[in-house]
Amino acid sequence: MAKHATSFPIDDNQHVPPDRKTVYKRIDKLMMTKWQHKYDNTTIKTWYKQLEPIVSNKIKFTAKTRHEENEITRIRFECYRSRDTLYKMKQSNDDKCANCPTEVETLTHLLTCHHNNIIDTSGITDPHRQRDNIITILADSKKCHQLYLSL
Numbered sequence: 589m590a591k592h593a594t595s596f597p598i599d600d601n602q603h604v605p606p607d608r609k610t611v612y613k614r615i616d617k618l619m620m621t622k623w624q625h626k627y628d629n630t631t632i633k634t635w636y637k638q639l640e641p642i643v644s645n646k647i648k649f650t651a652k653t654r655h656e657e658n659e660i661t662r663i664r665f666e667c668y669r670s671r672d673t674l675y676k677m678k679q680s681n682d683d684k685c686a687n688c689p690t691e692v693e694t695l696t697h698l699l700t701c702h703h704n705n706i707i708d709t710s711g712i713t714d715p716h717r718q719r720d721n722i723i724t725i726l727a728d729s730k731k732c733h734q735l736y737l738s739l
């Protein structure tokens with residue numbers, strides 16, 4: 589039987605299946621493309637999309653302590669425990685800033701409120717520039733550490 593198989597003529601146009609390594613690379617590339625497409629089309633986590641516009645499997649933020657990583661990652665994902673968030677989760681009686689009774693304590697307000705002295709935005713009244721200022725801080729690990737120390 590084997591002798592019979594070797595007697596077949598060799599077809600140069602015969603399809604040779606790719607090896608396992610090539611197949612895994614193609615699968616990874618396809619999955620990353622689909623993930624990126626889905627990520628690009630989502631409307632949530634807008635700070636984070638500016639911070640990390642390209643999806644990948646790498647760890648995006650590390651710090652010396654687990655607590656710092658958690659706190660900064662929550663801020664980067666815009667899911668920090670501000671009163672606004674706690675109120676929506678029914679974990680707080682109101683959503684107002686403790687120092688500014690008329691202001692809702694969103695994460696942006698928490699970080700930029702001059703009473704908290706976390707991020708100095710004095711002189712910046714444009715909310716888009718305030719947001720860009722926060723994102724600039726969150727993109728820099730040294731500035732993130734300073735932010736963590738002032739929380």
Ligand SMILES: [Zn+2]
Nearest residue numbers: 685687688701
């Ligand atoms: Zn305030």
